[in-house]
Amino acid sequence: MKPSNPNTINNTLCFTLGDWNNKACVRNKKGNYFLPPEQELGFELKCKYWFPPTFMPYLQHPLLTDIDKRIKQKLTANHLIHFLDYTTVLEHKIVNRSVETIIHGGLSIDTPEEMRSAALQLYTDEGYHALFSYEIAKQVAEYYGIQHLQSKPLRITLLLEFIDSVDIEHKALAWLLIGFVSETIIAKELLKVTCHTIVSSVYTILRQHLEDEAQHSRFFAEVFYYFWQNIETDQQLLAAKLLKDIIFIFSEIDKPWLTKSLCSTGFSAAQACAIIQPLLNKPAAIQRIRVGAAPTLMAMKRAGVFDNKYNRLHFKEAGLIDD
Ligand SMILES: [Fe+2]
Numbered sequence: 001m002k003p004s005n006p007n008t009i010n011n012t013l014c015f016t017l018g019d020w021n022n023k024a025c026v027r028n029k030k031g032n033y034f035l036p037p038e039q040e041l042g043f044e045l046k047c048k049y050w051f052p053p054t055f056m057p058y059l060q061h062p063l064l065t066d067i068d069k070r071i072k073q074k075l076t077a078n079h080l081i082h083f084l085d086y087t088t089v090l091e092h093k094i095v096n097r098s099v100e101t102i103i104h105g106g107l108s109i110d111t112p113e114e115m116r117s118a119a120l121q122l123y124t125d126e127g128y129h130a131l132f133s134y135e136i137a138k139q140v141a142e143y144y145g146i147q148h149l150q151s152k153p154l155r156i157t158l159l160l161e162f163i164d165s166v167d168i169e170h171k172a173l174a175w176l177l178i179g180f181v182s183e184t185i186i187a188k189e190l191l192k193v194t195c196h197t198i199v200s201s202v203y204t205i206l207r208q209h210l211e212d213e214a215q216h217s218r219f220f221a222e223v224f225y226y227f228w229q230n231i232e233t234d235q236q237l238l239a240a241k242l243l244k245d246i247i248f249i250f251s252e253i254d255k256p257w258l259t260k261s262l263c264s265t266g267f268s269a270a271q272a273c274a275i276i277q278p279l280l281n282k283p284a285a286i287q288r289i290r291v292g293a294a295p296t297l298m299a300m301k302r303a304g305v306f307d308n309k310y311n312r313l314h315f316k317e318a319g320l321i322d323d
């Protein structure tokens with residue numbers, strides 16, 4: 001195990017989740033993850049959606065622009081259930097699995113005590129996020145009489161396949177990097193879903209989740225900075241390659257799920273394919289990734305990843321940075 005470099009632990013790295021005991025929603029928001037009574041919900045649904053249409057770019061497709069409001073609302077319900085089911089699995093099987101490597105070791109360098117304590121708090125937060133995501137998804141699925149959690153979200157499958165493909169001696173590093181990307185990208189995703197055009201109880205849990213994630217994002221950016229400064233050069237080169245692959249996985253469109261969602265509201269498979277196709281267009285996808293992963297790329301830059309010309313070239317060729 002390489003000893004950590006004490007020079008990298010300076011005043012800018014504090015490894016905390018802020019005032020966790022008073023601010024984290026698992027500590028101070030209890031059980032407010034229930035939909036309102038049916039009459040109140042019906043009233044809300046006259047002017048609100050389950051998920052912000054602005055965060056569903058496929059609704060801009062000409063085949064969808066003039067659709068009936070009830071179909072659009074059902075598509076937003078499908079999108080919310082999918083997003084929450086994905087979140088539930090992500091928190092347990094991906095993020096907390098990554099956090100375990102910080103808490104229980106396996107990495108090639110020492111973990112500062114403050115980092116380990118904050119990681120234990122973060123692990124607790126994610127368990128609660130999984131709980132309220134599951135509970136809301138279940139209620140919305142019941143409201144529409146649909147099954148949920150039937151298939152694994154595509155990104156989860158790809159992340160687990162990715163981990164399988166990494167050599168055993170680098171798996172702990174790969175898990176750490178997955179946590180870093182996930183936690184710096186997700187805050188951005190949630191930021192976009194916090195608007196008042198969605199059902200109030202959904203808005204509340206997304207808002208609370210976002211507030212916790214802002215702390216997680218800061219924490220993981222610091223963790224990444226610390227590890228980057230302390231790992232060997234050959235590990236840095238490998239880490240940069242892994243990071244590029246992970247960022248691409250976190251930007252994947254779940255085509256099988258989206259096809260199913262569209263077909264459940266009456267679109268044919270051919271129409272669903274036509275609606276999804278523009279999202280898969282490479283330049284559009286790269287642009288989407290650059291926007292979504294901007295905080296991740298910024299944290300990498302701050303840590304010095306792109307000071308190395310090979311890393312810079314690698315990300316430039318992938319279209320993720322300009323220089
Ligand atoms: Fe979370």
Ligand SMILES: [Fe+2]
Pocket residue numbers: 095126183212213216
């Ligand atoms: Fe998180």
